[in-house]
Amino acid sequence: MTADATRQHATAPGGIGNLGPGLDVLGCAVSGLRDEVTAQWFDAPRITLLDPGHPELPSTSSRHTAAIAAAAVLAHAKRRGVGLRAAGIALTVRKGLPLSGGQGGSAASAAAGASAANALLGAGLDASALLACCLDAEAKVSGRHLDNIASALLGGIVLVRSLDPIDVVRLPTPSGLQLVLAHPEQRLSTARSRRALPTTVARDVMTHQMAQVAAMVAACYGDDLPLFGRALDDRYAEPARAPLIPGFVEAKRAALEAGALGTSVSGAGPSSFAIVADVETARHVALAMQAAYDGLGIACSTRLATVDQDGTIVRAL
Amino acid sequence: MTADATRQHATAPGGIGNLGPGLDVLGCAVSGLRDEVTAQWFDAPRITLLDPGHPELPSTSSRHTAAIAAAAVLAHAKRRGVGLRAAGIALTVRKGLPLSGGQGGSAASAAAGASAANALLGAGLDASALLACCLDAEAKVSGRHLDNIASALLGGIVLVRSLDPIDVVRLPTPSGLQLVLAHPEQRLSTARSRRALPTTVARDVMTHQMAQVAAMVAACYGDDLPLFGRALDDRYAEPARAPLIPGFVEAKRAALEAGALGTSVSGAGPSSFAIVADVETARHVALAMQAAYDGLGIACSTRLATVDQDGTIVRAL
Numbered sequence: 001m002t003a004d005a006t007r008q009h010a011t012a013p014g015g016i017g018n019l020g021p022g023l024d025v026l027g028c029a030v031s032g033l034r035d036e037v038t039a040q041w042f043d044a045p046r047i048t049l050l051d052p053g054h055p056e057l058p059s060t061s062s063r064h065t066a067a068i069a070a071a072a073v074l075a076h077a078k079r080r081g082v083g084l085r086a087a088g089i090a091l092t093v094r095k096g097l098p099l100s101g102g103q104g105g106s107a108a109s110a111a112a113g114a115s116a117a118n119a120l121l122g123a124g125l126d127a128s129a130l131l132a133c134c135l136d137a138e139a140k141v142s143g144r145h146l147d148n149i150a151s152a153l154l155g156g157i158v159l160v161r162s163l164d165p166i167d168v169v170r171l172p173t174p175s176g177l178q179l180v181l182a183h184p185e186q187r188l189s190t191a192r193s194r195r196a197l198p199t200t201v202a203r204d205v206m207t208h209q210m211a212q213v214a215a216m217v218a219a220c221y222g223d224d225l226p227l228f229g230r231a232l233d234d235r236y237a238e239p240a241r242a243p244l245i246p247g248f249v250e251a252k253r254a255a256l257e258a259g260a261l262g263t264s265v266s267g268a269g270p271s272s273f274a275i276v277a278d279v280e281t282a283r284h285v286a287l288a289m290q291a292a293y294d295g296l297g298i299a300c301s302t303r304l305a306t307v308d309q310d311g312t313i314v315r316a317l
Numbered sequence: 318m319t320a321d322a323t324r325q326h327a328t329a330p331g332g333i334g335n336l337g338p339g340l341d342v343l344g345c346a347v348s349g350l351r352d353e354v355t356a357q358w359f360d361a362p363r364i365t366l367l368d369p370g371h372p373e374l375p376s377t378s379s380r381h382t383a384a385i386a387a388a389a390v391l392a393h394a395k396r397r398g399v400g401l402r403a404a405g406i407a408l409t410v411r412k413g414l415p416l417s418g419g420q421g422g423s424a425a426s427a428a429a430g431a432s433a434a435n436a437l438l439g440a441g442l443d444a445s446a447l448l449a450c451c452l453d454a455e456a457k458v459s460g461r462h463l464d465n466i467a468s469a470l471l472g473g474i475v476l477v478r479s480l481d482p483i484d485v486v487r488l489p490t491p492s493g494l495q496l497v498l499a500h501p502e503q504r505l506s507t508a509r510s511r512r513a514l515p516t517t518v519a520r521d522v523m524t525h526q527m528a529q530v531a532a533m534v535a536a537c538y539g540d541d542l543p544l545f546g547r548a549l550d551d552r553y554a555e556p557a558r559a560p561l562i563p564g565f566v567e568a569k570r571a572a573l574e575a576g577a578l579g580t581s582v583s584g585a586g587p588s589s590f591a592i593v594a595d596v597e598t599a600r601h602v603a604l605a606m607q608a609a610y611d612g613l614g615i616a617c618s619t620r621l622a623t624v625d626q627d628g629t630i631v632r633a634l
Contacts, residue, residue: 023527024524024528025524025527026531159535161531161532162528162547167547169535169539197520206526206527210339210526211341212478213528214527215476217531218488230484
């Protein structure tokens with residue numbers, strides 16, 4: 001990563017936002033699919049989007065998360081008086097992650113866009129400043145939260161203590177943790193899934209959620225995967241969202257019967273995930289979730305993954 | 318600790334329940350004052366209270382937490398067919414902790430009572446079973462929660478994930494953590510303080526509380542005292558209880574100005590506590606809190622302490 005390179009390339013992983021009971025608070029980077037952004041000097045001012053990465057994504061830079069985040073990085077550099085080699089920066093996006101479905105694709109694009117632009121500008125921003133730039137982007141397309149952004153940027157399992165000021169903790173991953181992801185062929189807009197959440201909660205639900213999120217953090221540090229599974233017990237968002245995701249309840253039951261330690265909705269859905277202790281069981285769990293959806297006539301794909309530990313990776317081209 | 322001894326003596330520390338944002342979920346054992354219970358074989362059936370420890374405490378064994386917890390331990394032993402040396406057990410209680418005020422006195426008596434009886438009966442119960450016996454007692458006098466009980470029994474900072482089934486995690490203590498306790502001469506019943514808590518909360522408050530409690534846990538494992546202080550930010554119970562505790566707001570402000578990393582109500586109040594990074598600052602904070610109460614004409618005592626690491630200590634007499 002050097003300021004002299006004329007092109008910088010960044011890739012960022014998808015993730016599970018709202019991890020279990022951790023609405024807006026816990027996120028987890030997922031291995032495998034990645035979004036890629038290449039940043040290069042360009043003679044048009046500000047940020048130009050050479051390729052948005054997908055025909056359904058906005059080609060206007062003010063509406064694409066990679067470009068919004070890169071624009072925030074560029075504005076930062078200008079305020080600091082960093083000399084630019086051209087009027088602006090052009091981005092080329094390659095989407096490895098699906099556009100929707102609760103896999104953290106918009107956050108991955110933002111993390112890669114911000115990181116590629118930052119590298120081109122001499123890597124003047126630290127992780128906290130990059131998080132702030134990406135938060136701008138995520139706020140415009142999906143809501144003001146950092147769980148997906150922080151995991152895409154830092155990798156691992158992340159805890160978002162505060163947005164104002166930004167205060168994020170990267171947690172250790174319990175050994176052996178395997179993920180099973182199920183992606184039913186359903187569309188569920190983040191906005192609709194968000195509207196389903198009650199605006200108020202009973203005190204007992206709050207204390208339950210506090211205790212579970214805290215126990216997940218203890219499980220990460222204590223390397224206690226069974227505790228991680230027991231604490232993956234969401235009594236707030238999951239009950240509200242399950243009715244919007246036909247097949248989720250059946251797939252969850254099948255996953256637990258097949259040996260999963262815990263299951264919940266990924267992000268705002270309709271994807272779901274299961275936590276499993278070993279690869280062999282993970283295969284069984286994937287087949288069981290698949291069979292549950294099949295039995296209901298709902299097309300669904302599953303994949304095995306682990307917690308991505310790298311976060312965003314940048315290299316000069 | 319041997320089953321052959323004819324008298325067993327247990328001491329248990331007080332604690333800060335509802336630690337900061339962790340209503341019912343986080344507790345912390347406090348060094349210094351302890352409740353003591355001596356258990357001995359006795360010819361009357363069940364549990365006899367030879368001395369309740371204080372004239373204002375019930376002398377009836379069914380209403381004193383040490384005796385209720387010991388009775389649960391005795392019932393457990395009888396179910397397991399443990400042979401008794403006499404018809405029952407007699408308890409002598411010495412109160413080191415005040416009767417009320419949010420210092421975990423009822424939980425300390427329960428922990429000491431259960432542990433002394435358990436030792437007399439051959440120490441057949443593990444920590445989880447003892448927690449269950451003490452929970453019976455605490456539920457009768459102060460509410461069904463384990464934060465104070467678990468810290469009194471296990472020592473340290475504790476996280477209560479679940480009551481049914483009991484699932485408790487003992488957390489590491491961040492190095493250097495000093496406590497300042499302020500005890501204004503006010504009476505505030507736990508019941509009244511509990512009634513002040515709203516029965517429902519806004520979603521934003523819930524996510525804030527989840528994030529803070531989780532960050533406190535991360536701070537314990539990560540040995541990050543500043544994070545522990547930042548996360549000590551309760552937007553649920555403290556705002557509801559502060560109006561019932563004249564002087565709290567002023568003492569809190571004074572503590573923070575004197576260098577405390579965080580402050581909140583201890584248990585259900587009216588005691589409060591501050592988290593401080595070193596003894597020198599702790600002295601300043603104690604004086605500042607004292608001065609704030611003095612300025613309002615409210616009598617108040619303060620003391621310095623640390624997190625008790627021993628929990629309940631049992632020895633044969």
